[in-house]
Amino acid sequence: MTLLWDGARNVGDLGGLALVAGGETARGRIYRSAAHEWITGRGWVHARQAGVTTVVDLRNDMEIGRTSEHPVLDAGATAGITFVNAPTENPRDAEFLRQCGPWLDHPCSWTTNMQMYPEKISRVLDVVVRATSPVLIHCAGGRDRTGMIGSLLLLLAGAASASIVANYEAGFRGAAEHRGHGWSFDQVAGEWVSSAGEVWTGDELDAALDDRRPALLDWVETFDAQSYLTAAGVDSVTRRRLELLLIE
Structure with a gap:
């Protein structure tokens, strides 16, 4: 579900999505967005009204920081918000x-x-599951790393395949509404480059999603999330809490 927090880019709720067992994922527990620096002071009021007190930033250190393009915040605009940097x-x-x-x-x-x-993945999940209130998860555009973590959380909750695809596609399209989403790795040059000037046409966006959808569905059907978490050292209590996180 798409939300309107002033200045926020690509913000949405992982709630309201169909579960395999029936019903929907719980609303107001996990939100996702693009980089938090775009959120205005008024937007942070909106986020707090939604209950958010923890922000999990999936970006790498070279991506973090405010620029002249970002809104200027008054002192105290993010008071009460805990920011955790947890790259994937x-x-x-x-x-x-x-x-x-x-x-x-x-x-x-x-x-x-x-x-x-x-x-790294288990640290992200540990921060999310230990938060005592709704969590905002983001990367640069809210598309790729955020899509991966969001899909993992939905898979653990038992969301239907179509729900996981719908959430991923919403994040992908949301990121495309703005010029680029952060950084990409140039295979030829062998270095990271800014993709801030990236622009998608409607046809290109549809083609990109048509290409990604089969891979996403294959991941949903073949990735054993519980076995992965067990191998990663996540204890059974935490695994169960993650399963229930998005269930009413």
Whole structure:
């Protein structure tokens, strides 16, 4: 479900999505968005009204920071909000770049990414599950890393495949409404480059999603989330809490 928080880009709620067992995922527990720096002071009032007190930032250190494009915030605008930086990858890891570099904006990279960094993924989930109030999860555009973590949480909750696809596609389309989503790895140059000037036409966006949808569905049907978390050292109590996080 799309929300309107002033200044926020690509903000939505992981609630209201169909579960395999019937019913819907709980609203107002997990929100997702693009980088939080776009949120205005009024937007942070909206976020607090939604109950948010914890923000999980999935970006790498080179992506974080305010620029002249971001709104100026009054002192205290984010008072009461805890920001936790919990990257899902190591952008300086040559093996990560070799295996995932060509697929950084594609569900094809998810399983490899998660298998390479179980400690990073489990940290993200630990912060989310230990928060005592609704959580906002974001990366740069709210599309790729946020899509991966959001899909994992929905998979653990028992969301229907169509629900996971719908949430991912909403985040992907939401990111495309703005010029770019952050950084990408240039395979030829062998370096990270800004994709801030990236623009999608409607046909290009549809084609991109048509390409990604089968890979996402294959991931949903084949990824054993519980076995992954067990191997990552997540205890049974936490695994159960994660299962129930998005269930009414």
